[in-house]
Amino acid sequence: MSTELDSADPPASDSAPRVFVSxxxxxxxxxxxxxxxxxxxxxxxxxxxxxxxxxxxxxxxWSLWAIEQLTEADFVLVIASPAYKRRADGxxxxxxxxxxxxxxxxxxxxxxxxxxxxxxxILPVILPGRSVDEVPVFLTAHSTTRYxxxxxxxEGVNDLLAAxxxxxxxxxxxxxxxxGPRFGTRRTETQPADVAPRKRKARLLTDALxxxxxxxxxxxxxxxxxxxxxxxxxVHRCANFCGDPRSPIEYNLRRSFHEFETxxxxxxxxxxxxxxxxxxxxxxxxAQKQVEVTYGEPARIRYDVSDVLRLRLVAYRPDTVANPMLxxxxxxxxxxxxxxxxxxxxxxxxx
Numbered sequence: 001m002s003t004e005l006d007s008a009d010p011p012a013s014d015s016a017p018r019v020f021v022s023x024x025x026x027x028x029x030x031x032x033x034x035x036x037x038x039x040x041x042x043x044x045x046x047x048x049x050x051x052x053x054x055x056x057x058x059x060x061x062w063s064l065w066a067i068e069q070l071t072e073a074d075f076v077l078v079i080a081s082p083a084y085k086r087r088a089d090g091x092x093x094x095x096x097x098x099x100x101x102x103x104x105x106x107x108x109x110x111x112x113x114x115x116x117x118x119x120x121x122i123l124p125v126i127l128p129g130r131s132v133d134e135v136p137v138f139l140t141a142h143s144t145t146r147y148x149x150x151x152x153x154x155e156g157v158n159d160l161l162a163a164x165x166x167x168x169x170x171x172x173x174x175x176x177x178x179x180g181p182r183f184g185t186r187r188t189e190t191q192p193a194d195v196a197p198r199k200r201k202a203r204l205l206t207d208a209l210x211x212x213x214x215x216x217x218x219x220x221x222x223x224x225x226x227x228x229x230x231x232x233x234x235v236h237r238c239a240n241f242c243g244d245p246r247s248p249i250e251y252n253l254r255r256s257f258h259e260f261e262t263x264x265x266x267x268x269x270x271x272x273x274x275x276x277x278x279x280x281x282x283x284x285x286x287a288q289k290q291v292e293v294t295y296g297e298p299a300r301i302r303y304d305v306s307d308v309l310r311l312r313l314v315a316y317r318p319d320t321v322a323n324p325m326l327x328x329x330x331x332x333x334x335x336x337x338x339x340x341x342x343x344x345x346x347x348x349x350x351x
Contacts, residue, residue, distance in 0.1 A: 016046050016047055016048045017047065017048060017074040017075055017164050017165075018048045018050065018072060018073050018074045018075075019041070019047050019048060019049050019050065019073060019074065019075045019076070019077060019164065020049075020050045020069040020070060020072075020073035020075075020076050020077070021034065021037075021038050021049060021050065021051050021076075021077045021079060022070075022076055022077065022078050022079065022084075022100070022103045022104070022107065023078075023079035023081065023084060023100070024079075024081055024083040024084040024087055024097050024099075024100035025083075025097070026081045026082060026083040026084070030081055031053075033127055033128075033129075034051070034079055034127070035051065035053060036152060037079075037125075037127055037149065037152060038051045040152040040157070041157065044154070044318075044319070045154065045157065045161060047161075047164060050069050050073065052065075052099075062099060063102060066099065066102060066103050066106070067106065070103065070106050070107065070110075073121075074121070074164075075121055075122075075123055075163075075164055076107065076121060076122050076123065077123050077125045077160075078104075078107065078122060078123065078124050078125065078135070078136065078139060079125050079127060079130075080124060080125065080126045080127070080130050080131070080132070080134040080135045080136075080141075081130060081134050082134055083096075083097055083100070084097075084100055084104070084134070084136065085134050085135065085136050085137075087100040087101045087104060088100065088101070088104035088107075088108075088136035088137075088138070089136055089137050089138075104136065107122055107138075108138050110122070111138060119144060122139065123145075123147055123160065123163060124136075124139045124141050124144075124146045124147065125146075125147045125149060125160065126146060126147065126148045126149065127149050128149060128150065128151065132146060132148070145163070147159055147160040147163065154318060167287050169289075171289075201350065201351040202348050202349070202350050203348065203349050203350075203351065204232045204346060204347070204348055204349075205234075205251065205260070205262075205347040205348060205349050206220050206232045206233075206234065206347065207232065208349055209251045209252070209253070209349075210251075211249050211250060211251055212250045212251060212252055212310075213248065213249065213250045214249045214250075215236070215243070215244045215246065215247025215248050215249060216243035216244055216247060217236055217237065217238045217242050217243055217244060217247040217340075218234060218235065218236055218247050218249055219234075219235045219237065220232070220233070220234060220235075221233065221235050223235050223267055223343035223345055224267060224268040224269065225263055225265040225266075225267065225268065225298045225343060225345050226265060226268070226296055226297070226298050227268065228345075230263065230343070230345035230346040231346070232346055232347075233343045233344055233345045233346060233347070234249060234313065234315075234343065234344040234347060235267070235342070235343045235344075236315045236316070236340050236341075236342040236343070237267070237339070237340065237341050237342075238320075238339040238340065239339075241339070242320055242339065242340070245316050245317070245320045245340075246314050246315075246316045247314075247315070247316070248312055248313065248314045249312070249313050250310060250311065250312040250313075251310070251311045251312075252309065252310060252311075253305060253308050253309060253310070253311050253349070254309070255307050255308065255309055256351065257305050257306075257308075257349040257350060257351050258304070258305065258306050258350055258351065259302060259303065259304060259305060259306075259349070259350040260281070260302070260303045260305045260311065260347070260348070260349055260350075261300070261301070261302045261303075261347075261348050261350070262300070262301060262344045262345060262346065262347040262348065263298050263299070263300050263301075263344075263345035263346065264277070264279040264291055264293055264298060264299055264300075264301060264315070264342070264343070264344055264345065265277065265293050265297070265298025265299065265342070265343060265345065266293060266294065266295045266296075266298075266341060266342060266343075267341040267342065267343055269341070270295065270341035271339075271341065272338065272339075272341070273295040273296075274295070275295070275317050275319075275338065275340065275341070276292060276293070276294055276317065276318065276319075277292070277293045277294075277315060277316075277317060277340065277342045278290055278291070278292055278293075278315070278316055278317070278318060279291045279293065279299075279301070279313075279314070279315045279342070279344070280313075280314045280315075281301070281303055281311070281312070281313060281314075282310075282311075282312035282313075282314070283303065283305060283308045283310070283311065283312075284308055284309055284310050285310065285312075288303065298345070305349070313344060313347075315340070315342040315343075315344065316340060316342070317338060317339070317340035317342065319338045320338050320339060320340060
């Protein structure tokens with residue numbers, strides 16, 4: 001599967017991983033920094049983050065709690081700090097930071113049991129103001145990947161989000177057919193003059209197929225993008241809040257088409273012209289490069305869909321308030337829910 005696009009951004013996962021944050025209470029300032037970081041990941045990036053201070057509302061057996069979190073988490077974020085390193089490396093007194101010592105011991109045991117798996121799962125994180133030298137020795141931060149957070153923004157945590165989603169910004173292209181060396185001949189990519197170009201039969205996706213699944217906030221209607229009207233578009237627009245901030249739509253192509261093409265952008269009549277829109281195509285479940293657009297700057301994308309069975313389209317605004325209750329509370333105090341106004345303009349299939 002290949003793709004051509006005019007504007008691109010790193011892809012995002014369509015499901016949220018469960019993440020446990022393991023850290024030590026070095027100081028009130030460090031504890032607050034970890035809370036702010038975890039809050040950003042959960043509230044703004046949609047990660048299912050688990051943090052001790054959020055469960056500190058009743059009497060708990062914290063050892064059992066830690067075992068559950070470390071066992072059930074898809075990923076564990078180890079937050080670098082001087083105290084955590086000391087307690088994880090075994091140089092702290094036995095009664096110093098028992099919780100961090102207990103969690104680090106379990107993490108070390110998991111790495112010893114299955115190093116390849118736990119290397120992918122245990123992620124050393126360096127927050128602003130901290131140093132790689134504060135990562136515990138057993139995480140080998142100088143020879144393996146580490147995640148240095150410059151700021152609590154989507155861009156600042158982008159590498160970490162890529163690790164959590166398992167989707168790289170630069171995936172390897174599909175491998176072509178092995179042809180071996182050629183001698184005494186010259187290979188040409190052009191067709192002979194007497195060979196007529198292949199005629200492509202175009203059909204609007206919205207007319208050709210009915211969706212298998214369709215998000216609650218999608219409409220099949222006209223859309224104006226950068227002053228041009230596209231009469232058969234897939235529009236993602238919410239009223240007071242979004243039933244699903246991503247509102248995917250999926251089609252069965254029946255392996256009957258060769259190419260998919262559309263113009264993606266922010267609607268000309270969007271209430272908030274400062275929003276950023278993200279569009280992503282999934283071909284048989286395989287995430288393609290995410291496309292970022294701004295107001296008045298739509299992007300045309302084309303994908304080779306030869307032999308593709310399922311086509312899934314996802315468009316969203318990353319700062320949309322996802323929780324209906326929070327959206328309602330925000331509206332009550334005059335805070336916008338940052339609703340999307342996005343469109344796939346005249347999505348077209350070519351046979």
